[in-house]
Structure formats: structure tokens, C-alpha cells
Amino acid sequence: MEVYKELQNNLIGGQVERVREIVGGLLDGGHDPREIISGGLLAGMAVVGKRFKEGDLFIPEVLLSARCMHSAMDLLKPLVVGETGISKGKFMIGTVEDDLHDIGKNLVVMLLESRGFTVLDLGINVKAAGFVAAVEREKPDILGLSALLTTTLHRMGEVIRALEKAGLRDKVQVMVGGAPVTRELADSIGADGYAPDAPTAADKALELLKIK
Amino acid sequence: MAELKISHLSVGEVSLMTEKCLKLLEVKGVKVNHPEALKLLDSAGALVDFEIRQVRFPVKLVETALSKLPAGFKLAGGSSDHDLPLPNPGGGFYLRTNTGANNYLDPETSACRELTLADLAHWGRLVEVMDQVDFCPFPFPNDVPPGSADIHALKTLLENTSKHIWVQPYSLESIPYLFELASAAASPHSLEEKPLISLIACSLTPLEFKAMDLEVIIRCCRQGVPIQACSLPSAGGTSPITIAGTVFLAASEILAMAVMAQLIRPGTPVIGTPLIFTLDMQSGKALQSSAEAVLGAAGAVRVIREAFGLPAHTYGSGSDSPLADGQSMIERTLLGMMVAGSGADILGGAGQLDVATAVSPVQLVIDNDLAAILKRMVRGVEVSDETLNWEDLLDTPPGGHFLERMHTLRHCREAVRPRTFLRAVREVWQMEGGKDLYTRAAERLNDLQRDLRPRDLPGEVSRDLGRIVRQADEMLNR
Numbered sequence: 089m090e091v092y093k094e095l096q097n098n099l100i101g102g103q104v105e106r107v108r109e110i111v112g113g114l115l116d117g118g119h120d121p122r123e124i125i126s127g128g129l130l131a132g133m134a135v136v137g138k139r140f141k142e143g144d145l146f147i148p149e150v151l152l153s154a155r156c157m158h159s160a161m162d163l164l165k166p167l168v169v170g171e172t173g174i175s176k177g178k179f180m181i182g183t184v185e186d187d188l189h190d191i192g193k194n195l196v197v198m199l200l201e202s203r204g205f206t207v208l209d210l211g212i213n214v215k216a217a218g219f220v221a222a223v224e225r226e227k228p229d230i231l232g233l234s235a236l237l238t239t240t241l242h243r244m245g246e247v248i249r250a251l252e253k254a255g256l257r258d259k260v261q262v263m264v265g266g267a268p269v270t271r272e273l274a275d276s277i278g279a280d281g282y283a284p285d286a287p288t289a290a291d292k293a294l295e296l297l298k299i300k
Numbered sequence: 301m302a303e304l305k306i307s308h309l310s311v312g313e314v315s316l317m318t319e320k321c322l323k324l325l326e327v328k329g330v331k332v333n334h335p336e337a338l339k340l341l342d343s344a345g346a347l348v349d350f351e352i353r354q355v356r357f358p359v360k361l362v363e364t365a366l367s368k369l370p371a372g373f374k375l376a377g378g379s380s381d382h383d384l385p386l387p388n389p390g391g392g393f394y395l396r397t398n399t400g401a402n403n404y405l406d407p408e409t410s411a412c413r414e415l416t417l418a419d420l421a422h423w424g425r426l427v428e429v430m431d432q433v434d435f436c437p438f439p440f441p442n443d444v445p446p447g448s449a450d451i452h453a454l455k456t457l458l459e460n461t462s463k464h465i466w467v468q469p470y471s472l473e474s475i476p477y478l479f480e481l482a483s484a485a486a487s488p489h490s491l492e493e494k495p496l497i498s499l500i501a502c503s504l505t506p507l508e509f510k511a512m513d514l515e516v517i518i519r520c521c522r523q524g525v526p527i528q529a530c531s532l533p534s535a536g537g538t539s540p541i542t543i544a545g546t547v548f549l550a551a552s553e554i555l556a557m558a559v560m561a562q563l564i565r566p567g568t569p570v571i572g573t574p575l576i577f578t579l580d581m582q583s584g585k586a587l588q589s590s591a592e593a594v595l596g597a598a599g600a601v602r603v604i605r606e607a608f609g610l611p612a613h614t615y616g617s618g619s620d621s622p623l624a625d626g627q628s629m630i631e632r633t634l635l636g637m638m639v640a641g642s643g644a645d646i647l648g649g650a651g652q653l654d655v656a657t658a659v660s661p662v663q664l665v666i667d668n669d670l671a672a673i674l675k676r677m678v679r680g681v682e683v684s685d686e687t688l689n690w691e692d693l694l695d696t697p698p699g700g701h702f703l704e705r706m707h708t709l710r711h712c713r714e715a716v717r718p719r720t721f722l723r724a725v726r727e728v729w730q731m732e733g734g735k736d737l738y739t740r741a742a743e744r745l746n747d748l749q750r751d752l753r754p755r756d757l758p759g760e761v762s763r764d765l766g767r768i769v770r771q772a773d774e775m776l777n778r
Contacts, residue, residue, distance in 0.1 A: 146581040148536075186471065188504055191537045195584050238402040239470040242446040267586070268402050268657060272414075286584040 091119070092128035099132035100139075102152030104159050111160045121167040125174060129157050129164075130204070137203060140287070147195065147287075154202030175206045177297050180228035180260075182210030182219060184243035189236035192266055195286040196232065203290040216243070216250035223251065223260050230281075230293055235266040244269075245277040261296045265289060304678045306641030309599050317544070318607035321552040322359045329356030330507045330556045334514035337560070344563035357559055365559040368566035369609055373526060375435060376494045378462035378485065378755065384434055386571070386611045386645060392678050393616065393644055395671045397427055398652035398659050399437030399468050399500070405653065405660035407742050410623055412658060414442040417456055423651075424460030425752035426661055426745075432671035433650055435464035437500075439659050447776035448769065451477045454497070455765045458485045460754050466528060468500045472512040475519055477772040482525075484764035485757075492524030498571070502530040503553035505538040517557065521565035528613060529557035529570050534577040534586045535596065541579075543592050547599045550574040555608055571646065572604035573613040577655075587620045588655050589631035597635065598642040605643055614639055615656075616647020616674075617667050622654040624663040624738055633670060640674045647671070665741040665748070669718035676716045720744055 095114070098106045114124050136153045139145045145153075161174070179200050183193050190212050197207050210222055223231055231251075233244045244264050251257040263281040264274050274282035281296050283289035309317075329347070332338055332355050342348040347356040357365075375384040375394075384394050404415040420441050427436040438453035445452075450470040457465050458481065467482070469475050482497040483490070491497070501516040503509055520527045531550040533539030539546040554572045561568040576596035577586040587593055593615075601612040616639040619628035632649075639647055649656060650671065651664030681687075689707050702708050720741045722729055729735075735743070757765075 143582055147584055148581060188510060191534065191579075192584070195537075237470075238400065238440045238442075239446065239449060267655075270403075287582075 092124065092131065095124070095128035096132035096135065099129060099153055099156045099160075100135055102149060102156060104152075104156050107156040107160050108163060111163050115163070115167070121164045125161075125164055125168070129160055130174065133157055133202065133204070147199070150202050151198050154198065157202070174204055176204040176294065177206070177229040178208065178226070179205045179230045179232060179293055180208040180210065180222060180226060181232035181234060182214035182222075183212040183234045183236075184240050184247065185213055185215045186243065187235050187237050187240040188212050190234075192236060192286060193232075193234040196234070196265065196283075196289045199286055200290050200293065203294070205290070205293065216246045219247045220250045220254045220256060223256050224254065228260055230261045230263055230296055232263045232265065232289070232293075233279075235264075235269060238268045241268060241273060244273070244279070248277050248279065263289070263292060263296065304641050304680045305643070306598065306638055307602070308595060309602050313544075314603055314606055317548055317551065317603050320548055321555050321603075321607070322362055324548075324552045325357040325362060325556055325559070326359050327356070328507065329354050330503075330509060330553070331355075332509050332514060332560075334509070334511045334518075337514040337518060337564075340518070340564050341560060346563065355556075357556065361563075362555065362559050365562035365566075366608060368562045369558070370567050370569050373569035374495065375464040375466075375498055375526060376486075376496050377435075377464045378458070378496060382434070382463045384464055386569075388645065392675050393640055394434035394646045395432055395616070395650055395667075396435045396437060396466060396613075396646060396648045397423070397433055397650045397664065398439055398618070398656060399466060399648075400440055401652055401657050401659045402440040402442055403654065403658035404439075405624070405658055405663075407660070407662045407745055410660075412622065415439050415659065416443045417441040417452060420453055420456050421460050421754070422752070423659065423661070424457045425754065426664060426748065427463060428461045429748055429752065430650075430664065430668045432668045432675065433463070433664075434646075435466055436461055437466035437468060445773050445777040447471070447778075448474070448477070448772040450474050451481065451769055451772040451776075454478055454481050455769050458482075458496075458755075458765060459757060459762075462755055464495075465497050466500065467497045469512060469516060471776070472515055473776055474772070475512070475515055477768055477776075479519060479523065479525075480768050481765055484761055484768065487761070487764075490524070495525050495569075498526040498528050498569075500530050500573075501527050501557055502532065503557065505531060505533045505553060506549055507553065507556075509557075514560075517561050518564060521561055521568045524565075524568070526569035526571060527557070527561055528573045529554045529561075529610075530573040530575060532575045532577065534579045535592060536581060537577075537579040537586070541581075543596045543599065546576060546578075547574070547596050547603060550576060550596075550600050551603045551607070554604060554610070558608060558610055570610055571613050572608060572610035573646075573648075574600035574604065575615055575648075576600060585620075586655055588615055588618055588649075589620050589635050591634075594635045594638050598638040601639060601642040601644045605645075611645040612643070613646035613648060614644055615649045616640060616644060617670070618649035618652040618656055620655050622658065624653060624660050624666065624741075628653060628663065629666070629737075632667065636670060636674045637677065640678045647674070661745055662738060662741045665745050666720055666737065669720050672716050673718060 261280040531553040535546040539549040604612040619631040621627040650667040
């Protein structure tokens with residue numbers, strides 16, 4: 089909608105303060121918060137996603153747009169009764185046991201959030217039992233396992249087996265990723281999905297949810 | 301004779317960076333997750349906050365520590381023919397192969413598969429016959445018990461190469477077994493007398509150290525084994541996106557490790573090993589051979605050598621391409637040239653592809669030739685009465701030639717002759733099959749493979765190595 093064009097453009101341009109001003113102005117003008125979200129913010133992020141895939145926008149620029157959206161949502165969320173309709177799904181993620189690296193995981197978290205996922209980050213060096221307990225408690229749609237070290241790859245299979253043992257394997261889809269992770273490894277441990285890099289993780293997650 | 305010198309940082313810029321490194325360690329310091337190390341550093345004069353495990357180093361303490369660095373040391377081979385003194389008395393650099401890759405590229409098909417222990421044994425034997433490769437770390441074997449993979453890897457290399465082995469421990473618990481293997485192989489010498497291994501100690505960028513890496517530093521100090529102090533920043537990810545910021549962070553982390561080692565045991569040999577990556581801002585992939593990573597590596601070499609007085613070791617080979625293709629050749633040549641020209645003592649990554657995650661024996665054969673070219677390049681050009689050839693020039697008439705001159709005969713075998721490169725005219729090349737570089741290198745590999753053999757270790761050593769691996773299998777895979 090034309091009335092939200094300025095909001096979209098400033099979100100795409102990463103103008104955090106201006107986005108908040110525009111949202112404030114729209115609310116003062118009587119616009120419905122849900123329409124601001126869908127017509128302004130989500131529409132703007134859809135353009136960001138498209139331009140990112142085309143190679144026009146880079147990761148830090150996408151993250152800045154996502155920050156605009158979150159900042160605007162701080163203003164809008166309290167005004168919306170019930171679900172905002174913004175979340176595409178609940179994605180839980182963690183780096184496996186003995187692996188302390190998180191830059192890749194953090195990048196995935198930021199890109200998933202920018203694509204509309206609610207992300208629960210369990211952090212680094214998460215034991216299999218920790219993943220199981222968190223899945224039982226939070227009931228995510230997807231559990232993402234991250235590893236950077238070749239020496240910790242076997243922990244991914246351990247997590248899947250622990251989920252099976254706890255009777256939770258069919259309650260959550262499992263995705264794996266990280267520099268040494270391959271499709272072959274993912275298939276061999278029975279993961280539902282694999283993403284070769286952070287930008288494709290969100291696409292893969294969306295794909296998994298559609299076939300859920 | 302002047303050596304080749306590539307310099308993209310001025311003396312002033314190196315000074316500024318050095319000053320900032322000292323200030324960063326004094327004002328902010330590093331986080332050290334090792335209780336014993338914290339106590340040792342505290343006793344030695346570092347400013348330790350035990351509650352948050354943060355260690356700061358006063359400038360004077362750093363300067364005193366650096367003054368304790370050894371003037372020289374060696375990386376020993378299983379055979380003393382392969383000992384590597386540092387500084388290198390002949391000048392130039394040493395070359396090492398990949399560490400940590402878990403994928404292997406088939407020589408004939410270039411298909412990628414998981415690396416096995418048998419591949420690792422073969423790799424060690426190949427390193428043994430690569431005349432430009434000076435030492436060898438281990439890639440990652442996928443078909444052994446995961447908890448003791450590094451122990452299997454070291455044993456396998458000890459059995460297959462008599463060159464120095466650079467060890468990357470995979471866990472805190474592995475470290476005693478790795479030292480025990482090396483000690484068994486060095487026997488009757490101690491590891492201090494015959495440092496068959498050096499070890500990686502690595503920062504957790506930015507500005508943090510895991511328990512495992514301080515354990516490596518402490519064990520190396522106590523046993524007199526050289527430490528290769530590594531920092532692996534990725535610009536835009538774990539370090540500032542700007543090249544200078546990433547070099548500054550890497551240099552600071554390496555300085556911290558060098559200082560910690562001298563505080564724990566003055567005189568411990570340390571090699572500064574910045575391995576610079578940049579994060580691609582489109583894909584998020586870490587790159588080792590982007591132009592920015594190359595500039596970063598060359599800059600870090602300068603700071604580490606000139607400011608800290610440490611030998612410098614960085615990637616001087618390798619590519620972000622998954623194949624031994626044109627991109628691979630361009631990237632590794634630029635990287636090697638910049639880093640060697642900046643004065644690096646060790647160039648790393650021979651044979652590696654796909655940002656160090658894959659090894660290719662065919663690429664290794666090509667890298668062996670490339671290293672010979674680079675080693676020649678850094679020697680520069682000698683200008684002397686002999687090389688100016690004054691007498692022959694006076695003597696040679698118009699239309700004359702130099703082919704039969706004694707001067708030509710004296711020097712005719714000095715030029716580098718890369719075995720895999722073409723020196724034939726096109727028609728001859730076509731008559732001989734019209735083979736490209738990869739094919740020629742693969743054929744050379746086949747020739748080399750006919751004569752590969754494992755080392756002939758004494759029975760007692762072999763038995764000890766086997767026992768240690770069995771113990772590690774049992775204890776580390778529970």
C-alpha cells in the first residue's frame with residue numbers, strides 16, 4: 089500500500105530512528121497496528137529478503153533492516169491483541185557439546201529472525217541432554233544443531249539419538265549446519281534438513297515447515 | 301644480496317599497531333579459562349581478576365617477557381636431515397601442508413569424500429618425498445573413534461614421515477597421549493632435546509583462551525616443546541571487518557600467548573601464527589584467500605616479526621575454491637607471493653582447498669613446484685662481478701651468443717624447473733597428449749606413489765605407539 093511505502097523504504101534502508109518516527113506517525117493517524125505490520129514491516133522485509141538473495145544487499149544491511157523491524161515491533165506489539173502474525177515458526181538452536189564457536193550460529197539466528205522466525209538460542213557447548221530438555225520445555229518447530237569443529241560432529245548424531253530415546257524425535261524437525269557439516273553427514277544421522285551456509289538456513293527452515 | 305621485500309605497511313604503521321597491541325593487553329587483556337594458568341600468571345606479575353578470569357599485562361611485563369624469547373631453536377624431524385632451525389640459516393621460508401581438513405579429493409575424479417586414516421598414512425608418505433615440504437600437520441581422519449582421532453592421526457604420521465609434525469590437539473584430554481606418543485618416538489632423547497612435535501595453542505577470538513589451549517602452553521613450557529601460537533580471526537565476524545583491525549586483534553592475541561609462555565617458562569620457543577580469514581558479507585562464508593585476507597596475512601607477518609621478534613607462520617598456500625582449478629592457482633600464488641615476500645618464516649597450507657577443509661594430493665604436487673618458485677623469488681637477484689659477467693660482455697661480438705660460454709655452463713642448472721610446468725613448444729605438447737596442468741600433476745603423483753613406503757621404526761617404538769593409542773581409545777571414547 090502506498091501509505092506504507094515510506095515505512096518500507098526506510099526499513100529497507102536501515103533507518104532505525106526514522107522507522108520509529110514513521111510508525112509513531114501512522115499510529116497517531118489512526119492506522120491499524122496489524123496493517124502497519126503486514127503492509128509496512130513484513131512487506132519491507134520481503135523486499136530485503138529478495139534483494140539479499142539477488143546479491144544486492146549484504147548480511148550487515150539485512151541485519152540492520154531486521155533491527156529496524158524489531159525496534160518498530162517494540163512500539164506495535166503492546167497494541168496488538170493476540171498473535172502479531174509475524175512469527176513464521178519457533179526455531180531453537182545451539183552449538184553442540186565441546187564446541188565453543190558461535191559466529192556461524194549467531195549469523196543464522198540473526199538471519200532467521202530477519203525472516204520472521206522466533207528464535208531460541210541455547211548458546212554453545214550444549215550437551216545432548218540439554219537439547220532434549222529444552223525441546224521438551226519449549227516445543228520448537230525446528231531444532232538447529234551447529235558445529236564448527238570436525239571433532240564435535242559426532243555430537244550431532246548423539247543429540248538425535250537422545251531425542252529418539254526421550255520420545256521427542258517425531259515432535260521436532262532437526263536441521264544441521266556448520267563449516268565441516270555435509271549433506272552426507274546430515275543424511276547419515278537422520279537429520280531432516282541441512283543448510284550449507286547461513287543465508288540458506290532460513291530457506292531450508294521454511295521448506296521444512298511447509299512439509300511438516 | 302638484497303632479498304625480495306614486499307611491504308604494504310610502513311614502519312610507522314607497524315609501530316602504531318604495536319603500540320595498540322601493548323595498550324590493548326594492558327587495558328583490556330584476555331580471558332583465560334584455566335585455573336592453574338591464572339595462578340601462574342598472577343605469580344609472574346600479570347594483573348589477574350580471578351572472578352571473571354581476565355588477565356591484563358602491564359607494558360613493562362610484556363617487554364621483559366619478549367626479551368626472554370630464545371634467539372633460535374629448531375623443529376626436529378624424526379630424521380635429523382629434516383631438522384628445521386629457526387631462524388632459517390639459508391633465509392627464505394619453510395613449507396607445511398594442511399592441518400585439520402576432513403575431506404579428500406580423489407586424484408582422478410576430483411570427487412570429494414571423507415578423509416580416512418589410510419588417506420592420512422598415504423599423505424604422510426607423500427610429504428616424505430615432496431622436496432619442498434618441510435613439515436607436516438595431520439588432516440582429520442573420519443574413520444577412527446572420535447574421542448581419540450588426533451592420537452590415531454599423530455601415530456599414523458609418526459609411522460609414515462620423518463619430517464617434523466605439527467600437532468593440533470582435539471581435546472584437553474588428548475594432550476597427555478599426544479605428548480606420550482611423541483616422547484616414545486623421540487626416545488632416548490627428551491622432547492626438549494629432539495622436539496619432534498610442536499603444538500597449536502589457539503585463541504578463541506576475540507581475546508579469550510579455552511582451557512585446552514592454556515594446557516598446551518603449560519605442557520609445552522614444561523617439556524620445552526615449541527608452541528605455534530595461533531589466532532584465527534574472521535574479519536567482519538569475530539574481528540573487525542577492516543584489515544588493520546583484524547591484524548591488530550590477531551597480533552594482540554599472539555602476543556598474549558607469547559608473553560604467557562615466557563612468564564610460565566622463560567625461553568620457551570614460540571612461533572607467531574596468524575591465520576587470517578575474512579567473512580564474505582554476502583554468503584557468510586569464511587575465506588582464507590580473499591585479497592583482504594592476503595593483505596592481512598602479509599601485514600600480520602610484518603608486525604609479528606618486526607615488533608615482537610617472533611618467527612611468523614601463516615597461510616602461504618590454499619584457496620577458497622573447492623577444486624584445484626584456475627581460482628585455486630591464482631589465489632594460492634598471490635597469497636604465497638605476498639606472504640613470502642613479507643618475510644614469513646613458514647608458509648602453511650600446501651595441498652589444501654575449500655578454505656582448508658579439503659586436501660588434494662594433486663594440488664600438493666603442484667604446490668610443491670609453486671613453493672620452489674616462491675623460494676627462488678624470495679632469494680632475489682645477486683648482483684656481483686660474477687653475475688654481471690663483465691668479461692664475456694666485453695668479449696662477445698655483435699650477433700654472438702652465450703650458450704657455449706663457461707659462465708653459462710657454471711650457472712645453467714640454477715634456474716627453477718617446475719616439474720609440472722610446460723617448457724615445450726605447442727606442437728610438441730600436442731604430440732605428447734596436450735595435457736593440462738592438473739593431468740600432468742596427477743601423472744607425477746602416480747610416479748611418486750610407486751615408491752612410497754612407511755618408516756621403518758624400531759619394534760619397541762612401534763609397540764609403544766600402539767599401546768598408547770589403545771589406551772587413548774579406551775579412555776577417551778567413553
